[in-house]
Amino acid sequence: MEPPSCDEAKETNEDCAIVLELSESDPYFDKKKMLLQNKGFNPKKRVSLKSSSSPSWISATLKVMLQIARIIHLDEVELYFCQDDACSPVEFYSPRNEVEALNSILSLLDISNSSGKCLQMNVLQELREAIVSMIRDVRDNNCVKTTILENQSVDKEECLLQWGERNGMRTRLQIAYVEGAGRGSIAREDLNVGDTALEIPVSIVISEELVYTSDMFHILEKIGGISLETMLLLWSMKERHNCTSKFKIYFDALPKNFNTGLSFGLDAIMALEGTLLFEEIVQAKQHLCDQYGELFPSLCDDHPDIFPRELYTWEQFLWACELWYSNSMNVMFPDGKLRTCLIPIAGFLNHSLHPHILQYGKVDTTANSLKFRLSRPCSAGEQCFLSYGHFSSSHLISFYGFLPQGDNPYDIIPVDIDATEDDSITSNSTHMVRGTWLSRNHNIFYYGLPLPLLDHLRRIQSPILQYNTLLQANLENEMEVLGRLRSIFDCVMKNLGAVDLHDRENTSWDVRLAVEFKDLQRRIISSILSSCDTGLKLVKNEWCRCLAEDSRG
């Protein structure tokens, strides 16, 4: 049964409608608008709610709302890889997209519900229940089973929780050591979609305000070009040693070493040769060295009372950088400013590719707190995960020091077509690839490979041909395209060198991480090479069939 159209809305209660709208400020507005239009939708869709609803109306309405919400919530990488075209329309993009789309509809329903204007409360409730049940059913291979390490003391963490509670923090999580990730946050009870797992008052958030009132501000503000983040970093280097600090219990509970990519030793860095992570870590480290060199030792020489030399060594600077990279969050304050902050206790939440908490980081103005609400349920005893962002494994290794378990959809390898040997290419478009096991469509003309890249290569090869046809000339073009892609990635694979035969159990944490990352790169490239080979076979079969038909004709 079709949901009501705009005209039908006139017959129902005008005040009770859910409006799904693609914002014009969306950076991918045009692409998303086109996808919506391909499916017969406009960028703004008003769904009016009937006073009574049949199950078929509920399911048809939800289907439409979800199709629109999915497109609205596609991110850059999903848009690039979505393979959603007229020939092969997509119904489901990714578990992340699905959970976010369903939650966005849920919050529209909740807004309608709390406005009190809508008379169709029962319909809102039925839609709500149906969505919550759909969220529960989203399957994701990236679900991680947590092993809690019972024999590790969490006294410091308990102390921090008590300090938080004294300051107005509320939590439904407890802290424990978990295998492979230091401390983690475990649900004390069953938590449902929309529940607040953790609430942190703004009064215990570490933000730039603390620098303004510190003794170092009058010196730092005179340094040209210094950012507030750097000021805060210098503040935290000193504050962690301040016995009377309001945040002493927080600093005491921080790890002594962060072990991110920024602390990689020479062996680990050398093990990364041939990968982009090698460049990323070398450049990031150089940037920090330069930054340190610009500030020290001059600040210590000029103001030894404010910047004691023993607190501002390179090692302590690196520790503070790793603290801010791996533990800070961007928070939107009521004045509309986005500030980088450290958030005690919320800093125990680990990252997952299938997180429970997706939307956070906006100060709730009524409570003057940060609320960490669940976008999917978390059972008692289960580790509650956050999403740190749509990060690749190379970014997570560089700035957080871990390789997430599961298939990371953001593990992309950029392909700079202009860097290849073809002189005739004038466009500067950059393209990317990722493991083709993440794609669903491996048929002819798709091969599990990204359509924008294939289309770009097709255009270069033959600008006038009509693609996706089984004509001989097009199939020949297609074989050239796949052959070319194969040779590009053959080179990339060769650059990675031979498989490292390190004794992985007994090797250091950084070399192990580097070797695991390189394995992942090999797996991605090898999936692309085999998709090209399978594609070439498919196309060649069709081409032989074409020739046979021609000769018969």
Ligand SMILES: C[S@@+](CC[C@H](N)C(=O)[O-])C[C@H]1O[C@@H](n2cnc3c(N)ncnc32)[C@H](O)[C@@H]1O
């Ligand atoms: C914000 S802290 C989270 C709490 C942290 N586990 C601790 O013990 O302090 C971020 C750090 O946690 C670790 N981490 C977060 N998510 C992880 C994951 N999925 N696997 C392994 N380590 C993770 C990394 O060391 C990362 O730098």
